[in-house]
Amino acid sequence: MDIFSITSFLSFASTAAMAIILFANRGDRNIRIIFAALCAFVSFWGLGGCFFSATLNLTQVYFWWQIAYIGVIFAPVLYAHFVFAYLKINRKKLLYLAYVFTIFCLFCVFWKKGSFLGDFRLLKDSYYYLDWQSYRSPLYLFFYIACYWILVLYAFSLLLIRYFSLRGFEKLQLKYLILGSSIGWIGPHGHFLNIFGYYFYPPIFNLFIAAYPVIITYSIVKYRLLDIRVAMSRVAIFIFVYALVLGLPFYVHLLGFKFQALIMGIGLASAGPFIYNIIQRRAEAKILEEERYYQKTVRALA
Numbered sequence: 001m002d003i004f005s006i007t008s009f010l011s012f013a014s015t016a017a018m019a020i021i022l023f024a025n026r027g028d029r030n031i032r033i034i035f036a037a038l039c040a041f042v043s044f045w046g047l048g049g050c051f052f053s054a055t056l057n058l059t060q061v062y063f064w065w066q067i068a069y070i071g072v073i074f075a076p077v078l079y080a081h082f083v084f085a086y087l088k089i090n091r092k093k094l095l096y097l098a099y100v101f102t103i104f105c106l107f108c109v110f111w112k113k114g115s116f117l118g119d120f121r122l123l124k125d126s127y128y129y130l131d132w133q134s135y136r137s138p139l140y141l142f143f144y145i146a147c148y149w150i151l152v153l154y155a156f157s158l159l160l161i162r163y164f165s166l167r168g169f170e171k172l173q174l175k176y177l178i179l180g181s182s183i184g185w186i187g188p189h190g191h192f193l194n195i196f197g198y199y200f201y202p203p204i205f206n207l208f209i210a211a212y213p214v215i216i217t218y219s220i221v222k223y224r225l226l227d228i229r230v231a232m233s234r235v236a237i238f239i240f241v242y243a244l245v246l247g248l249p250f251y252v253h254l255l256g257f258k259f260q261a262l263i264m265g266i267g268l269a270s271a272g273p274f275i276y277n278i279i280q281r282r283a284e285a286k287i288l289e290e291e292r293y294y295q296k297t298v299r300a301l302a
Contacts, residue, residue: 004053004127007206011187012046015039018213031085038078039213044071045188049206053127061120061128062113069109069117072188076147077102079181083155086177087162098151105143116140123194129202130195144192148185156181176215184212 022036048068052061077098084091108116118135120128132140159181163174190205252260 004203004206005050007203007210008046008049008053010046011206011210012043012050014210014213015043015046019043031082034078034082034085038075038082041071041074041078042209044068045075045209046071046206056122056128058120058128062117065117065120065130066109070106073102073105073109073143073147075188076151080151080155083159087158089158098147101143101146105139108139116143123199123202131197132195133197148188148192152185156185180212180215183208183215 016039019036019039022032022039045068048064048066048071052064052068055061055064077095080091080098081095083089084095105116114135114137116137116139117130118132118137118140121131121134123129156178159174159178163171163178166174187205187208190200190208191202193200194202248264252264
């Protein structure tokens with residue numbers, strides 16, 4: 001595993017973890033789901049990078065670049081959608097056109113080989129990197145300009161305009177969103193420079209992609225944009241329960257009891273959601289009980 005694979009994994013882990021936290025939270029549903037979807041789709045880039053940088057088989061390389069480009073293609077439109085929802089701005093027609101174009105590009109990635117992704121070149125004798133100059137696809141160039149420059153910059157400019165018109169707590173919230181966006185979008189633009197033939201050290205740009213969820217998470221903890229304790233408890237319970245659901249049958253299978261492992265897997269898969277809900281309700285009740293006690297103590301002192 002080289003440095004690109006490691007940084008790709010960091011990018012995958014940070015964005016996937018942020019997506020799980022957001023999906024598990026009880027905040028503003030519309031904004032939360034959109035940003036969670038953005039994080040989830042960006043994690044495809046990290047997932048694909050882990051694998052296309054770990055093989056020199058061109059068939060596998062192409063497949064994992066396709067997986068990576070699920071995130072690359074959907075990231076700009078989901079980011080714009082999130083910004084419009086966060087600022088409560090109606091841009092339905094623009095979003096409709098952007099989503100239609102995004103889906104069309106995704107179709108070209110998977111079913112029209114050569115119309116979007118080009119060929120590959122070997123970097124540092126380690127892994128194959130996308131090379132736009134081999135095909136010079138006009139669709140790819142148009143996608144990059146339209147989505148990563150026009151659409152993203154338009155959404156980002158709306159954040160800046162709103163930021164300078166606010167004061168107090170909301171301005172602090174928006175500051176971290178702008179900071180996270182600024183750092184996060186350096187990553188993909190750095191990768192595009194390599195794709196268009198201007199070589200820069202690619203692994204470093206994965207660190208920028210991995211950093212933006214950390215900044216947003218910091219704002220969550222510091223300014224309580226979400227109920228972080230409840231969200232983290234849900235993530236921990238989910239991991240614990242499904243580690244048992246998946247791990248126990250696998251362990252039994254390794255011991256040689258294949259039929260028993262199958263029966264156990266079916267039983268645990270059926271019981272898993274119920275176990276998760278029971279533990280989750282008790283954990284949340286405990287957290288809320290502590291918060292109510294804290295609030296009662298503060299009122300008594302006042």
